[in-house]
Amino acid sequence: MLKKLLSISAGLLLTVSVFAAQQWTDNAPHTYIVKKGDTLWSISAKFLIKPWHWPEIWQLNNKVRNPHLIYPGDELVLSDGSVSHGEGSIGPHIRETSLDLAVKPIPLSAIKQLLKNTKVVDEDAIRNAPHVVAIEENRLRGTSGQLVYVRGLDANVGDQFALVRPMGRYYDMPPKKAGEVRETYRQSRDGRDGRQSLLWRHGPHEWTFKGRVRFLGYEVLEFGTVQVTRTGDPSSALVTYSDFEVREGDFILPLDAKPYDDQFVPHPPASAPDNMRVVAFTDALAVVGPSQVIAMTRGSEDGVDNGTTYAIYTEGEVVQDRTDYPEGKSRAFFNPHDSKVKLPPEFVGHVMVFRTFKRVSYGLIMDSVRPVQIGDFMHDPDSTP
Template identity: 80%
Template sequence: MLKKLLSLSAGVLLTLSVYAATQWAGGAPNRYVVKKGDTLWDISAKFLAKPWHWPEIWQLNPQVRNPHLIYPGDELVISGNGVTHGEGSFGPHARATSLEDAVKPIPLSLIKQYLKNARVVGENELNGAPHVVAIEENRLRGASGQLVYIRGLDAAVGDKFAVVRPSGRYYDMPPKDEGQTREVYRQPRDGRDGRASLLWRHGPHEWSFQGRVRFLGYEVLEFGTIQVTRSGDPASALVTDSEFEVKEGDYVLPLDPKPYDDQFVPHPPASAPDNMRVIAFTDALNAVGAYQVVALSRGSADGVDNGTTYSIYTDGEVVHDDTDYPKGKMRAFLNPRDSKVKLPPEFIGHVMVFRTFERVSYALVMDSVRPVHRGDFAHDPDSTP
């Protein structure tokens, strides 16, 4: 009996604590029928002032058995004054729809390339990887249905592998000034320098006068698959499919059995890693906006996981106080430190992580009030820096 009372008390406390933390969006409805094209982010944004608190909606809906299996036509029953136990369409019943029709956390169509084709690998994983040394009939390029020859591949006939091409590397450097944060960079591959210059052991940035440079990972594009037709060194392999032509120097890596995970929900971070910065993005030269992908300088080794939502801020500028310390006056000359004012960081928007690697993560910009730039930093969305 005591155990039952303790369990009941714990459940009540959990519900109360969740409800106490909930901040309802203005005009949040009491009932909502899920529509085709909805995402978990969209749905939670209709109810909550903070869409990354989706787990609170889940807790307040006891009819939701699995937060990943919500379908168009299902009804969420929520009241701004407390939990409403209604006759929603959740629970044991037959479905005519497949699991593929379940609502996703974010629009996966926007990030398909980064789910299936892009990955970040470690230094040893790429430096020691097998590579293409030749194409059949001395061709310069190989396409689907042609043979390629792989050096360093220890595999049996019939084994399948991914063909990848490095597109850049991530690293961070010690700060120029003491007390500042490490500066994070993405160095793209320079086609003129070839394969050797991209490998970290041959790179120009292993050491600086400020100290040791830290390697974060190689970004590679997976663009094809091969199947071994003859083992040995070199091994022969048939290009079974390829988005573009294979060439000498391309790497061969094991196939990823589960290239991405769509079973996650928006949630705040357990803790925001120190100095997590936007280090790269695509489809733009200088900045990106909502529903574009960015790379962040922290990954699974730093506690980042899929679904984690962060606020993005830009560092405040340092300006000169011309009122109290006019330029050219003796007071400004004698008080150079006091004459400078550091402005506070400015809010940019929110990003949600959808794929993590050891030291780097990919995230989607969910909303923004101004463009996101390289060097902007991530912060706990429930607090201000």
């Protein structure tokens, strides 16, 4: 059975002018022959100043039967945005090549090895999750092929589940000034902590003079799978796969059969959420770059969806105007506000969202001209802040 044809919802795309979409790079050739392994992003990134606008380029080509699908061997004529299908043929025709060979926007296979198996779950997911209470032969650690004993698991023999370990929790604070958006934070948690220390405790300490601190969810790392071999309390389960050693206290959650989309369609946002910022990295401490994953402070309730592409900016520094307000002089002392200059934000790179939760989303850095840091903010890639 043929794979489902790629379809692109017009609602995902901004209406832009032909001129805006066709901003070619200086090295764009007159024609380009599609090669095996190409993606529409990789092609567009070579020849378009704004590669996330590749759908508009293909939509302009009304001579192509399906402008959303191209194939190895197709000739892309870049000078005027038209596309021809091999041997110079530009009219509608019957394609003899299997649709399975079509070049998709960004197939999961092209980036799966870069993605991290992290997700955000709600409070009840951890509060009620079964957990590993022991490992066979009283071992301290377990690996694939060994039995673990799970307490609180209601399942049947043969059922499969995911092994997860809490890595942190997200919360946001009331804004410092009225009308500003809430700031989101990530608090790292040691996965070895007991359940009680992991749980977000509702109490007076969650309140500030400006309002309530809001819990957003736990970040957990899915690192393995188990299959139930014996029911009861505790149940026995065989570790069928694990990225690293299983230990007492690891949690068991339902297995997500399809954690990622089969393919990603890069597109500009309908609108960039206010104050959407980099809040965490999944595999670094200080800075990250291309092909690394970041967590961002907005999610599906803010209109973020998979494939959305944002420009990343870093806030400009505040510097001293030492020409008109020399340090140590009375003019600088009596005019502290005027002597300080805030520089404009600096462009960092582009990020594409690949996994979205209610209030947090994960993105893959597609390109960057400088390191991405915690606190950098997202902006509409078609405009400057």
